[in-house]
Amino acid sequence: MIDSKLEVLTPTNCQMIFIDQQPQMAFGVQSIDRQVLKNNVVALAKAAKVFGIPTLITTVETTSFSGPTYPELLDVFPTHDILERSSMNSWDDQKVRDGLAAAGRKKVVVSGLWTEVCNNSFALCAMAEGQYEIYMVADASGGTSKEAHDYAMQRMIQAGVIPVTWQQVMLEWQRDWARKETYDAVMSIVKQHSGAYGMGVDYAYTMVHKAAQRTQNEHRTLPPVPAK
Numbered sequence: 730m731i732d733s734k735l736e737v738l739t740p741t742n743c744q745m746i747f748i749d750q751q752p753q754m755a756f757g758v759q760s761i762d763r764q765v766l767k768n769n770v771v772a773l774a775k776a777a778k779v780f781g782i783p784t785l786i787t788t789v790e791t792t793s794f795s796g797p798t799y800p801e802l803l804d805v806f807p808t809h810d811i812l813e814r815s816s817m818n819s820w821d822d823q824k825v826r827d828g829l830a831a832a833g834r835k836k837v838v839v840s841g842l843w844t845e846v847c848n849n850s851f852a853l854c855a856m857a858e859g860q861y862e863i864y865m866v867a868d869a870s871g872g873t874s875k876e877a878h879d880y881a882m883q884r885m886i887q888a889g890v891i892p893v894t895w896q897q898v899m900l901e902w903q904r905d906w907a908r909k910e911t912y913d914a915v916m917s918i919v920k921q922h923s924g925a926y927g928m929g930v931d932y933a934y935t936m937v938h939k940a941a942q943r944t945q946n947e948h949r950t951l952p953p954v955p956a957k
Contacts, residue, residue, distance in 0.1 A: 748841025772922035
């Protein structure tokens with residue numbers, strides 16, 4: 730039998746969970762720039778929506794401590810229920826277990842805060858008790874220090890968690906640029922969220938392919954006028 734971990738991620742074999750992407754949790758993150766973190770989380774969410782990935786959003790102590798989930802993330806999934814918890818470990822909440830089971834997919838892509846607490850405990854328990862495969866999105870997760878994040882990732886990897894990055898996941902879902910039904914949406918995410926790669930795509934579209942600029946409105950350019 731082929732090891733299931735050798736299977737690439739596809740839109741039909743995995744599901745997604747966002748864990749505690751909340752302001753107070755982000756305040757404590759020191760392992761990655763917080764704005765970069767939010768960018769990556771929202772990009773991953775947009776990709777999950779494009780490919781129809783079953784997605785859960787779970788939060789902890791929203792009103793008493795952590796604050797609401799990033800509005801940019803919620804706006805990607807406007808009809809999704811938010812699964813509130815008291816436990817730091819999402820696996821301890823029955824709503825989360827039921828949501829994972831309902832999707833019927835054993836590969837679970839995880840983006841959460843903090844890596845060393847909520848991600849780590851969920852990953853280990855979901856593997857041990859639920860027989861799930863965990864794909865931890867390292868650059869859409871964060872820890873309270875670089876060491877906290879890195880050593881938590883190492884611990885999870887040693888236990889069998891598969892480390893990935895958000896763009897890796899999205900492009901694994903796309904797989905073939907001939908899949909035109911998702912091509913434009915993926916390129917839109919790239920241009921908005923992929924930094925230098927996205928800038929390069931914008932450049933190629935406008936300078937090489939002579940496409941219109943990616944702006945909501947047309948802007949007039951005035952030619953140079955030498956000063957007298």
